[in-house]
Amino acid sequence: MKYRISVDVGGTFTDLTIAEAETFTQLGSHKSPTTPKDRSVGILNCMTLAAEALELTLDELLSQTSVFCHGSTTATNTILEMSGAKTGLICTRGTKYVLWRGEGRRQTMFDYKMEPNKPLIRPYLCREVTERINAEGQVILALDEEEVRAEVRQLKAWGVEAIAVCTMWSIVNDAHEKRIGEIIEEEWPGVDYCLSSDIQPIIREYYRTSCVVLNAMLQPKVTRYLNGLQGKLVERGFKGETLIVVSNGGVVPISEVAKKPVFMLFSGPSMAPEAGYYFSELEGSANCITVDMGGTSFDVSTVLEGQITTTKDGRILNYPTGVASIEIATLGAGGGSIASIDRAGLISVGPRSAEAVPGPACYMRGGTEPTVTDAYVVLGYIRPEYFLNGRMQIDRDLAVKAIKDHIADPLGITVEDAALGITQVVNENMMGGILDMTIRRGVDPREFAMVTGGGATAVPVAFLAREMGIKKIIIPRETSVLCAFGANNAAIAMSEVVSKYADTASFDFDAVNEALAAITGKGSAFLDRMGVPEGDQKFELFVSARYPMQTTELEIPITLDNGRITPARLADMVQMFHDAYLARYKTNDPASDVEFLMWRNMATFQRPKIVLSPQEKGPDTAPDKALLSAGASYFGGGKTVETTAYDGTKLTYGMTVPGPALVILPDTTIVVPPFASLQTREYGYFVMTVDTEIRKAAPAKRKRELAMAH
Numbered sequence: 001m002k003y004r005i006s007v008d009v010g011g012t013f014t015d016l017t018i019a020e021a022e023t024f025t026q027l028g029s030h031k032s033p034t035t036p037k038d039r040s041v042g043i044l045n046c047m048t049l050a051a052e053a054l055e056l057t058l059d060e061l062l063s064q065t066s067v068f069c070h071g072s073t074t075a076t077n078t079i080l081e082m083s084g085a086k087t088g089l090i091c092t093r094g095t096k097y098v099l100w101r102g103e104g105r106r107q108t109m110f111d112y113k114m115e116p117n118k119p120l121i122r123p124y125l126c127r128e129v130t131e132r133i134n135a136e137g138q139v140i141l142a143l144d145e146e147e148v149r150a151e152v153r154q155l156k157a158w159g160v161e162a163i164a165v166c167t168m169w170s171i172v173n174d175a176h177e178k179r180i181g182e183i184i185e186e187e188w189p190g191v192d193y194c195l196s197s198d199i200q201p202i203i204r205e206y207y208r209t210s211c212v213v214l215n216a217m218l219q220p221k222v223t224r225y226l227n228g229l230q231g232k233l234v235e236r237g238f239k240g241e242t243l244i245v246v247s248n249g250g251v252v253p254i255s256e257v258a259k260k261p262v263f264m265l266f267s268g269p270s271m272a273p274e275a276g277y278y279f280s281e282l283e284g285s286a287n288c289i290t291v292d293m294g295g296t297s298f299d300v301s302t303v304l305e306g307q308i309t310t311t312k313d314g315r316i317l318n319y320p321t322g323v324a325s326i327e328i329a330t331l332g333a334g335g336g337s338i339a340s341i342d343r344a345g346l347i348s349v350g351p352r353s354a355e356a357v358p359g360p361a362c363y364m365r366g367g368t369e370p371t372v373t374d375a376y377v378v379l380g381y382i383r384p385e386y387f388l389n390g391r392m393q394i395d396r397d398l399a400v401k402a403i404k405d406h407i408a409d410p411l412g413i414t415v416e417d418a419a420l421g422i423t424q425v426v427n428e429n430m431m432g433g434i435l436d437m438t439i440r441r442g443v444d445p446r447e448f449a450m451v452t453g454g455g456a457t458a459v460p461v462a463f464l465a466r467e468m469g470i471k472k473i474i475i476p477r478e479t480s481v482l483c484a485f486g487a488n489n490a491a492i493a494m495s496e497v498v499s500k501y502a503d504t505a506s507f508d509f510d511a512v513n514e515a516l517a518a519i520t521g522k523g524s525a526f527l528d529r530m531g532v533p534e535g536d537q538k539f540e541l542f543v544s545a546r547y548p549m550q551t552t553e554l555e556i557p558i559t560l561d562n563g564r565i566t567p568a569r570l571a572d573m574v575q576m577f578h579d580a581y582l583a584r585y586k587t588n589d590p591a592s593d594v595e596f597l598m599w600r601n602m603a604t605f606q607r608p609k610i611v612l613s614p615q616e617k618g619p620d621t622a623p624d625k626a627l628l629s630a631g632a633s634y635f636g637g638g639k640t641v642e643t644t645a646y647d648g649t650k651l652t653y654g655m656t657v658p659g660p661a662l663v664i665l666p667d668t669t670i671v672v673p674p675f676a677s678l679q680t681r682e683y684g685y686f687v688m689t690v691d692t693e694i695r696k697a698a699p700a701k702r703k704r705e706l707a708m709a710h
Helices: 039-053 057-065 074-080 145-157 177-189 203-237 269-282 372-378 384-390 398-410 415-437 461-468 478-489 507-527 567-585 702-708
Strands: 003-009 013-021 025-032 067-074 087-092 126-129 139-141 162-166 193-197 241-245 251-253 290-294 300-302 330-332 335-340 347-354 447-452 472-475 492-503 536-544 554-558 595-605 644-647 656-658 661-665 668-672 676-680 686-690
Touching: 003 039, 003 478, 013 039, 013 372, 039 057, 039 139, 039 145, 039 203, 057 067, 067 478, 074 203, 087 145, 087 478, 126 145, 139 300, 145 177, 145 335, 162 177, 162 203, 162 478, 193 203, 203 472, 251 269, 251 492, 269 290, 269 300, 269 472, 269 478, 290 415, 290 478, 290 595, 300 415, 330 415, 335 398, 335 415, 372 415, 372 702, 398 415, 415 461, 447 461, 461 472, 461 668, 461 686, 478 507, 478 668, 507 536, 536 567, 554 567, 656 661, 668 676, 668 686, 668 702
Parallel strands: 003 067, 067 241, 087 126, 087 162, 162 193, 290 447, 447 472, 644 661
Antiparallel strands: 003 013, 013 025, 241 251, 290 300, 300 330, 335 347, 472 686, 492 595, 536 554, 536 595, 656 676, 661 668, 676 686
16 A cells, blocks of 8 residues: 655644545544654654554655655744844845835834834855846956956855845846855855856746845755654655755755745644635535644645635745745744733733743643643643553643642632633734635635644634524534645645736737747646646646736636637737736726736646545444543533533444533544534534524624625
């Protein structure tokens, strides 16, 4: 038997799903604590659990694995923690302050108290050289090669670990950048370096410079990590293909991403919307909100009419990348988020996290500060005796002590009310992300199903849905490993971009078609390298368009006639842009010319998706054998409520569980509050129905927003 394995490494846990590679049948899922010092250890630990479940050794499992998919927050955390390589920049004389100026010193122009953005690297590390190419690609000033050599030596003397190169208009003529790369190799063999014309040849110097510097900062660390992981897998008998999850929601071979780690920046959460839509589609809904609460963060993504919401400008810490990515709102609100009392005497939660080490206080690893997970344990939402199927011991008394010492006693309230307060604050934080992705974009969340992902999400999800007026929640049995499940379903996909200016007043068909042929050729070559038959190769083309004198663009899809843009296709593009502009801004100018700046090709191959095994219909109510030990949970009101706990593995298709109840699975717990009920479905997932009456205590601002949407 051959296996298909996918692993998602989070801040607290490493998740794995495994499927049969030939029939694509889902075989199981596993979780193991993340090992921050060497994440490959946590991956191998998780694989060992999968091997044991199949009665194999780790070496036997790996020798029979044909595909290994890996999603990771390694690149993301490297930038968030600013722990990447010390990077130097070689740029055109006169442009060393591009990163410092950015898009303006402040995000909010008139807020004089706001701290200005910090540049990715200090200005002294931005080394200018004499050269100049104009917008038409003509060389105005020849490259001074001796200056380049001197600057490379200077960066080496300062202990730089990677070099980024970004010169003016290299997107039109990359000759100078290529030569600078050759000189770097001559002067400093083996140093990591990257060229903006190779990484992401997009218009606008700040965007392109930011992208190539981020890539250089990531390259040594991420490349070492990926190569080290691959080496450990091979040592244990792995001979299959390693695929890495990238920001656009696809997967690419490890060899393709090693030199472009900036495309991994949103690797971890980018699989959630694909997996969420997989279950939403089974339930018959084309619109879904996927919420993913892990140990350190809370991610929100949406699918509208079957289309995953994307952006052509993924950002991290507000630094632009120019990389097309799944659009995700990320907040510091996870199970490990630390609760404290702020200066105003109010409970605050996050963004600091206890992470995997030391973890929440209840994990017994030395943590003493209260976290969201500790609150769930105190409230009776998580039962210690069943946590991770009994494989991991947690201590309720330590959770009580942490909340009592840091929250309850200072505020003069009970431990239970302090724990409930922590959950209410983190719920409000999470609500902000959901509002940003729905109501504040003019989208009514009542028309959506909510899909859960992440080990902690099934605990608060009913409370979130009720506040948003969402009646249906889909909870996969794979909810705690949702991103890993999505990685096993992901398409092989590579995005290529080219900058080529054109406008309707004087459209250069030959030049544009030549540029399009270059990026479609790269896409085709990529899929050929992957062994994808020509008939299974899919290409989607997009163009960034705007009205003259505007500084932002809309990306619209385009089609070709026999691989070319013709006058008829140009007319279609123009009309599509006017329509898209009207839909976005409620106005347009059909009489105006249209400008086209960047052209993007997405080359994809949709791998066969994992198949879930259907269940036979069982009784309407849960059998006695599914009942677990009695217990109580606290939902407010000054007293606990007897809450029935069920073994989720013994609930089969057709059963209904009324609230209040807990449905406990090996890797997560579903909290069914008094205002909800839970049903089981044919393919093993759960659907929670929620009474959506808005609480009278809901904040006035959100009440207004909900009223406007409804």
